[in-house]
Amino acid sequence: MQPPPDSARVARPRVAIVLFNLGGPDSPEAVRPFLTNLFTDPAILRMPGFVRQPLGRFVAWRRTKAASENYAILGGRSPLLPLTEEQGAALQGALGEDIEARCFIAMRYWHPFSEATARAVKEWGAEEVVLLPLYPQFSTTTTGSSITAWNEACARVGLSLPTRTLCCWHSDDGFAQATAAILRRSYEEARAQVPEGTKLRVLFSAHGLPETIVKQGDPYQWQVERTAEAIVEAWGLGGLDWQICYQSRVTPQKWLGPSTEEALHKAAEDKVAVLVHPLAFVSEHSETLVELDVEYRELAHKLGVPGYHRCPTQNSDPAFIAAMAALVHRVRDAGERRLCSFAGARQCPKVHSGCPHTGVKPPRAQSAKVPA
Ligand SMILES: C=CC1=C(C)c2cc3[nH]c(cc4nc(cc5[nH]c(cc1n2)c(C)c5CCC(=O)O)C(CCC(=O)O)=C4C)c(C)c3C=C
Ligand SMILES: [Fe+2]
Ligand SMILES: [Fe+2]
DSSP states (O other): OOOOOGGGSOOOOEEEEEEEEOOOOSSGGGHHHHHHHHHTOTTTSOSOHHHHHHHHHHHHHHHHHHHHHHHHHTTSSOSHHHHHHHHHHHHHHHTOSSSEEEEEEEESSSSSBHHHHHHHHHHHTOSEEEEEESOSSOOIIIIIHHHHHHHHHHHHHTOOOOEEEOOOOTTOHHHHHHHHHHHHHHHHHHHHHSOTTOOEEEEEEEEOOBHHHHHTTOOHHHHHHHHHHHHHHHHOOTTOEEEEEEEOOOSSSOBSSSBHHHHHHHHHHHTOEEEEEETTOSSOOHIIIIIIIIIIHHHHHHHTOSOEEEOOOOTTOHHHHHHHHHHHHHHHHHTOSBOOSOSGGGOOOTTOTTSTTTOOOOOOOOOOOOOO
């Protein structure tokens, strides 16, 4: 058969998919500058620059010892970047033939930073960009901060392309189905190990957030609650005992509750075993591999909780990656600048900061730089 004439060939658009995540230190020496980048971000420490800069450096210095001990358990570095690279490669493969897609990674507080990524996207000759935060729930501290850093980096490198943002996908059906399947497998494994007659409770453990940030209009807590409900609904197991709790408190302010510690105390009191599901993370890192697998496990043991099990994160689970690919196609087909998860009963309430629905903007972020 004759090949179609050039004029009949459909050009495939070059689409850069930019995966956002927080980033993590790649060596023991990187722990302190990584923490400094995090604690001097105005989206995290909400005070004027002349206070934030010295205070952020001080808090980072104070946290370095504890964080270094956690990363030492993982071989001195965070596994977040290699796992995100695997997710990017899998997603690129799952996106099909209609577009020429390439996945890029922009981390917020450690390499690769937005600026290097924006340059790489420009050099590749992208014609469109899809921003895909690897946070199911929108928070001004995570997705909001990454979007601001990305926009600032694009302005610096002169990258100006049609851009769509998957600002939140907390109760997307494909994501909920994929996650429910992982949770079901984990529940069945845990059930087989729990002694006869002992009940099993699912603890949906999400990353915590200072309460003041939620009161300022951050939709994170609302979206966390929708994610838990969507997973339970997708699973469809009647009578499941489950609860939401919040982990990883790192500042003295009041954070969202109940904390994961409090939920473990309650489980000990109720004499139920627990299966902990990391609700706000889609890849393994220090807060799953150390905080959940070592610290909370030890606490549960000490408290006499009659069984402690942990559900793995999605990482490159094929059904999860397929859900992400479907989201990318959906936001492109919808032609929207931003796509939320999604219309109907689960639509974000009016306090959805950082989204076009409200105009409430996260604080201006200052791009993370490696200190000299
Ligand atoms: C005030 C401090 C912090 C807020 C608010 C916060 C929100 C937040 N973070 C994640 C996801 C991740 N956090 C990670 C590490 C991390 N986070 C904080 C502080 C806050 N996070 C610190 C100090 C650290 C460093 C580790 C430590 O010192 O314990 C990571 C990556 C960890 C890795 O191993 O690479 C992720 C991912 C979410 C989802 C969130 C709020 C919604
Ligand atoms: Fe965090
Ligand atoms: Fe949204």
